Amino acid sequence: SQQGEEDPQALSIQEGENATMNCSYKTSINNLQWYRQNSGRGLVHLILIRSNEREKHSGRLRVTLDTSKKSSSLLITASRAADTASYFCATGGFKTIFGAGTRLFVKA
Amino acid sequence: KAGVTQTPRYLIKTRGQQVTLSCSPISGHRSVSWYQQTPGQGLQFLFEYFSETQRNKGNFPGRFSGRQFSNSRSEMNVSTLELGDSALYLCASSQKADKETQYFGPGTRLLVL
Secondary structure, eight states, X not given: OOSOEEEOSEEEEETTXXXXXXXXXXXXXSEEEEEEEOTTSOEEEXXXXXXXXXXXXXXXXXXXXXXXXXXXXXXXXXXXXXXXXEXXXXXXXXXXXXXXXXXXXXXX | OOOOEEEOSEEEEOTTOOEEEEEEOXXXXXXXXXXXXXXXXXXXXXXXXXXXXXXXXXXXXXXXXXXXXXXXXXXXXXXXXXXXXXXXXXXXXXXXXXXXXXXXXXXXXXXXX
């Protein structure tokens, strides 16, 4: 079973709006990563947040981590049509476990 | 640097056959991991190799095997193919042993008929 579970499973928004995706996990972690996948292709690493960090920014991305609730969120601000993709959280180092993913559709 | 490459990109096999997939990591990366992605099960970890040694293995049957060569290139083999093996197989390489950041190849899409 997947350790990370994303919520929502699918999200449809208009260009310019913000998109928020949530991830919950089950065991303790050293870090949590977010990846993007475009239409059945390889994954692209977006951002990594360590267990001792609460928030991290990278361009239009903002990730938060709440280890007490075993949850993380990914915020994409001012979304663009090119952000249309599936987004996955992943935990674990040697045996990376991916969540089920959130499918984001940004309408132009 | 060139990215992670996987060959072939597409493959059609029939049940009972075997298949070998290849992955060339980014130059200098010693860790190579393999994942299977299906609509039903999502992304699942198959195994990981580091410096020619299998370091970790997921919950897959023994029909799934792999190896890594001295140049870090890796191959994955699936014997006695089943319909359920149809999937996108992704390879990822990492520079560090802790695999904090993995770089993925485009994947090999396998269809078993």
